[in-house]
Amino acid sequence: MWSSLAMIAVAAAILKLEAPYLKKRQLTKELRVFYFLLLSGTILSIAMLMNVELPNPMRLVHAVYKPLSDWYTSVLK
Amino acid sequence: MLDKGKISTRQLTIIVALFMVGSSILIIPSYLATYASQDAWISALLSIATGLAVLPLYIALGNKYPGKTLAQFMEDILGMWLGKAVSLFFLAAFPFTMAAFSLRNIGDFMTTQIMPDTPIQAIHIIFLIVVIIGVRLGLEPIMRAAEIIFPWFILLFVCFVIFISPQIKWENILPVLEGGMKPVIGAGVPFTAFPFMETAVFLMIFPHVNRPDRVGRALFWGIVIGGAVLFIITMMSVLVMGPDTTARLIYPSYALAKKISIGNFLERIEGLMAIIWFFTIYFKLTLLYYISVIGFAQSLSLKEYRFLTIPLGIILIVYSILISPNTSFWFEMYTTWALHAITLGLVLPALLLAVAAIRGKGAAKAAATSASEEQTQPDT
Amino acid sequence: MEINFDEAALAPDQALEATTHPLQTSLQANLQHIQETVGNSTDIIIREVPIGKTGEQKIAVIYTDGLADSKVVIDFIMETLMLDVKQLDMSETAISAPNIVQILKDYVITVGEIKEVADFESLFNSILSGDTFILLDGYATGLAVGTQGWKDRGVSEPSSESVVRGPREAFSETLRTNTALLRRKIKSPNLWLETKQIGQVTKTNVAVMYIKGIVDDKVVKEVHARLDRIDTDGILESGYIEEFIQDETYTPFPTIYNSERPDVIAAELLEGKVAILVDGTPFVLVVPALFVSFLHSAEDYYFRADISSLVRILRYIGIFIALLGPSLYVAITTFHQEMLPTQLLISLAAQREGVPFPAFIEAVMMEVTFEILREAGLRMPRMIGPAVSIVGTLVIGQAAVEAGIISAAMVIVVSTTAICSFVFPSYSMSNSIRMLRFPLMILAASFGLFGIIIGLIAIVLHLSSLRSFGVPYMSPFAPLIPTDQKDAIFRLPQWALLSRPRLIGKKNLIRKQIPENQKPKSRE
Numbered sequence: 001m002w003s004s005l006a007m008i009a010v011a012a013a014i015l016k017l018e019a020p021y022l023k024k025r026q027l028t029k030e031l032r033v034f035y036f037l038l039l040s041g042t043i044l045s046i047a048m049l050m051n052v053e054l055p056n057p058m059r060l061v062h063a064v065y066k067p068l069s070d071w072y073t074s075v076l077k
Numbered sequence: 078m079l080d081k082g083k084i085s086t087r088q089l090t091i092i093v094a095l096f097m098v099g100s101s102i103l104i105i106p107s108y109l110a111t112y113a114s115q116d117a118w119i120s121a122l123l124s125i126a127t128g129l130a131v132l133p134l135y136i137a138l139g140n141k142y143p144g145k146t147l148a149q150f151m152e153d154i155l156g157m158w159l160g161k162a163v164s165l166f167f168l169a170a171f172p173f174t175m176a177a178f179s180l181r182n183i184g185d186f187m188t189t190q191i192m193p194d195t196p197i198q199a200i201h202i203i204f205l206i207v208v209i210i211g212v213r214l215g216l217e218p219i220m221r222a223a224e225i226i227f228p229w230f231i232l233l234f235v236c237f238v239i240f241i242s243p244q245i246k247w248e249n250i251l252p253v254l255e256g257g258m259k260p261v262i263g264a265g266v267p268f269t270a271f272p273f274m275e276t277a278v279f280l281m282i283f284p285h286v287n288r289p290d291r292v293g294r295a296l297f298w299g300i301v302i303g304g305a306v307l308f309i310i311t312m313m314s315v316l317v318m319g320p321d322t323t324a325r326l327i328y329p330s331y332a333l334a335k336k337i338s339i340g341n342f343l344e345r346i347e348g349l350m351a352i353i354w355f356f357t358i359y360f361k362l363t364l365l366y367y368i369s370v371i372g373f374a375q376s377l378s379l380k381e382y383r384f385l386t387i388p389l390g391i392i393l394i395v396y397s398i399l400i401s402p403n404t405s406f407w408f409e410m411y412t413t414w415a416l417h418a419i420t421l422g423l424v425l426p427a428l429l430l431a432v433a434a435i436r437g438k439g440a441a442k443a444a445a446t447s448a449s450e451e452q453t454q455p456d457t
Numbered sequence: 458m459e460i461n462f463d464e465a466a467l468a469p470d471q472a473l474e475a476t477t478h479p480l481q482t483s484l485q486a487n488l489q490h491i492q493e494t495v496g497n498s499t500d501i502i503i504r505e506v507p508i509g510k511t512g513e514q515k516i517a518v519i520y521t522d523g524l525a526d527s528k529v530v531i532d533f534i535m536e537t538l539m540l541d542v543k544q545l546d547m548s549e550t551a552i553s554a555p556n557i558v559q560i561l562k563d564y565v566i567t568v569g570e571i572k573e574v575a576d577f578e579s580l581f582n583s584i585l586s587g588d589t590f591i592l593l594d595g596y597a598t599g600l601a602v603g604t605q606g607w608k609d610r611g612v613s614e615p616s617s618e619s620v621v622r623g624p625r626e627a628f629s630e631t632l633r634t635n636t637a638l639l640r641r642k643i644k645s646p647n648l649w650l651e652t653k654q655i656g657q658v659t660k661t662n663v664a665v666m667y668i669k670g671i672v673d674d675k676v677v678k679e680v681h682a683r684l685d686r687i688d689t690d691g692i693l694e695s696g697y698i699e700e701f702i703q704d705e706t707y708t709p710f711p712t713i714y715n716s717e718r719p720d721v722i723a724a725e726l727l728e729g730k731v732a733i734l735v736d737g738t739p740f741v742l743v744v745p746a747l748f749v750s751f752l753h754s755a756e757d758y759y760f761r762a763d764i765s766s767l768v769r770i771l772r773y774i775g776i777f778i779a780l781l782g783p784s785l786y787v788a789i790t791t792f793h794q795e796m797l798p799t800q801l802l803i804s805l806a807a808q809r810e811g812v813p814f815p816a817f818i819e820a821v822m823m824e825v826t827f828e829i830l831r832e833a834g835l836r837m838p839r840m841i842g843p844a845v846s847i848v849g850t851l852v853i854g855q856a857a858v859e860a861g862i863i864s865a866a867m868v869i870v871v872s873t874t875a876i877c878s879f880v881f882p883s884y885s886m887s888n889s890i891r892m893l894r895f896p897l898m899i900l901a902a903s904f905g906l907f908g909i910i911i912g913l914i915a916i917v918l919h920l921s922s923l924r925s926f927g928v929p930y931m932s933p934f935a936p937l938i939p940t941d942q943k944d945a946i947f948r949l950p951q952w953a954l955l956s957r958p959r960l961i962g963k964k965n966l967i968r969k970q971i972p973e974n975q976k977p978k979s980r981e
Contacts, residue, residue, distance in 0.1 A: 041391030
């Protein structure tokens with residue numbers, strides 16, 4: 001609970017730090033990308049802090065290459 | 078240009094060497110010994126040779142689009158939308174993932190060996206803060222810092238080797254080629270993939286080098302030096318501790334450092350030796366993160382990249398914790414990751430080169446005009 | 458004269474503005490204006506004399522008592538004006554000659570420096586710099602005669618940079634004395650000197666000196682540009698200028714070198730750097746400054762090469778101890794006890810038995826105490842000095858250990874680091890190192906050796922990103938310039954120091970000497 005609030009506080013601090021510079025230079029695309037990334041990062045970290053089961057991309061990689069890898073190890077034995 | 082920094086060939090060699098050693102120095106001897114037991118050193122040599130052999134591919138690709146990074150010329154080769162998509166995918170799947178992996182490496186190492194009571198997130202956050210500082214400062218300060226730290230790395234490494242050499246037992250590498258060449262090659266291919274296929278990411282750095290004709294030479298020597306370090310560590314591990322122990326340990330280099338005992342007072346200094354891989358992992362991680370951030374900014378055609386460093390950093394920390402539920406997950410993934418690395422690090426560049434060649438004159442002309450637009454001022 | 462504070466507060470520039478208008482032809486009007494502006498200050502002497510055969514030309518001589526050399530004023534101005542000019546018939550020559558001002562300037566006044574001035578700002582400038590001003594009735598131009606001469610500290614020994622072997626001259630607070638000292642060292646006509654006045658109220662004279670042909674002209678231009686940008690009321694010391702023109706404000710490291718020794722500044726000028734002299738302080742600035750400059754002392758070049766190289770290496774070791782001393786102690790005793798040899802570990806553990814505080818708190822307490830002692834020592838009247846140092850060493854060190862507040866090892870660590878931090882020839886750099894100790898201690902206390910390494914990497918990154926007037930701060934280490942290594946950590950003998958630092962003396966790399974003739978022939 002507290003760690004999630006702390007995370008939001010950190011995100012707000014980051015927003016305060018970086019956003020004014022972008023707003024001043026009117027980089028709107030950059031600003032949108034920034035908001036999007038900050039939002040995803042905050043959501044992901046809060047999810048992790050709450051022990052939500054997030055999908056691991058490496059499992060996907062593992063699954064994709066497994067057949068090839070099995071063939072490889074069998075060839076070598 | 079997002080970052081106008083210029084780096085010298087010497088700096089490129091140093092960063093490539095540090096990069097190659099990177100996180101591999103911690104875990105590679107174990108993998109090699111697992112698959113090739115006492116012939117691990119032959120494996121290592123073969124892999125280094127293979128890693129060098131694919132160098133011309135990268136040089137050719139880089140030279141086709143001078144002044145442009147990988148993310149930029151992907152658009153030239155594959156067209157705007159496909160190029161951006163593939164570029165983002167490549168960045169997420171290769172440099173960004175490797176960055177998460179390296180961060181996780183140092184975090185795991187610290188929490189299992191040196192400071193078990195510290196939560197791994199703290200290690201990650203502290204380390205990443207300094208990485209972010211480096212990336213925000215730009216490529217030049219990172220390279221200069223590497224130049225300053227490199228002699229210390231060499232000094233510590235040489236001391237390490239000297240201190241451990243009294244305990245070498247030469248019979249540990251006998252019998253040579255007991256299982257024939259098959260296990261040697263079998264162990265070698267994943268080793269070639271990780272870390273040598275990762276050379277592909279340096280395509281993002283090529284435009285910054287102030288003497289483009291010498292990039293090949295810099296990469297060559299960087300790989301040779303980095304590979305030599307890994308080779309020596311593997312050799313030492315097998316020679317001192319034997320192939321079985323080496324294979325069984327997760328961090329054989331650290332165990333090796335623990336064995337140092339000179340004159341009854343220079344003992345248990347493994348903490349000092351660990352400084353070696355703090356340095357190498359730091360530079361590997363910083364370079365990978367820099368490449369990811371810059372590549373991301375270039376794919377989306379953004380005009381600034383510094384603001385990305387912190388949000389992407391948060392995502393990186395989450396990713397690095399997510400990336401493996403426990404330390405042994407990577408043992409399973411060793412060969413699959415190697416194939417993944419070969420796909421993205423070898424097959425993709427080769428494909429890009431082929432498509433670029435097919436597109437022939439059109440691509441070359443576009444590259445020439447945009448290269449002349451991209452002329453940056455030489456810096457002191 | 459009544460001063461209206463509100464007016465002065467609201468429009469401070471207006472008082473100054475009034476002085477920029479031109480001189481009037483009526484002598485009385487000018488004099489009255491002068492008196493009003495300086496508020497009848499009693500040290501501004503105004504002497505009205507009639508000159509000429511019949512005394513028809515009225516002039517006024519104005520100077521500041523204390524700033525102008527009275528002897529020169531009396532002998533060369535008053536005497537010539539009152540006695541010698543008496544021979545001249547003003548009315549006659551007034552018809553044929555252009556004007557009296559011209560005559561005075563060209564034929565009468567026998568002082569070396571003389572200028573025609575036509576506005577009040579320059580008038581006040583020259584009077585308040587020690588010149589004598591001559592106003593003539595009926596002319597809107599006056600003459601400023603150079604008669605500067607005030608009491609100066611003179612050329613004495615340097616207070617902060619003493620050497621065992623080498624010249625013991627130091628700069629003084631007068632700009633002219635300092636430029637003269639530099640000219641004595643470098644007799645080349647290529648040593649150029651440009652002066653400006655900086656500071657709206659203090660109007661401090663600032664001189665820029667460099668050797669044309671060796672220096673990089675871009676740097677000179679940049680120096681001038683930055684100096685011209687300064688807009689403040691007062692420059693009292695070169696430190697003010699340093700803060701205005703330095704490359705980056707948020708760094709603990711100095712990017713501009715300073716010294717009070719002419720030989721050091723002369724050596725820097727020979728390398729192709731630019732010197733900035735500020736009137737009123739003996740500390741002269743040098744740009745561009747590199748990290749290695751702060752670790753070089755003048756003595757390195759006066760002693761033999763091998764000794765100097767060893768001493769330099771000692772200094773580098775000193776940096777590491779000064780920076781990392783307490784942090785390493787805290788890290789090792791808290792996290793990595795196994796690294797110490799067993800016997801040392803046992804004795805340390807025994808010492809720390811009765812100590813109530815963790816190593817980190819001990820370290821911070823001792824460090825802060827030492828910093829307070831050091832600072833207090835600077836301000837202390839000389840009489841009390843010895844007594845307080847006894848207090849410091851015995852009472853605080855010894856008694857604190859015996860009382861069980863801190864451990865003896867901590868005292869040793871802190872004293873060693875303190876001594877090491879004074880091994881730098883440059884006080885500014887030792888300040889930076891001292892400041893950086895504290896964050897490193899915090900990192901060491903939280904993350905042990907790992908924290909220290911992270912802190913070191915951050916420091917190295919920061920150093921690598923600094924530039925001093927365009928030159929990377931860490932050269933010749935990074936970017937690595939092999940030819941400059943001959944004078945970075947080691948010092949090769951004089952006959953081998955053939956070239957200037959590559960990034961600074963770009964224009965003129967080879968010091969003019971013939972290599973083969975210099976190397977001494979070895980014995981057969």
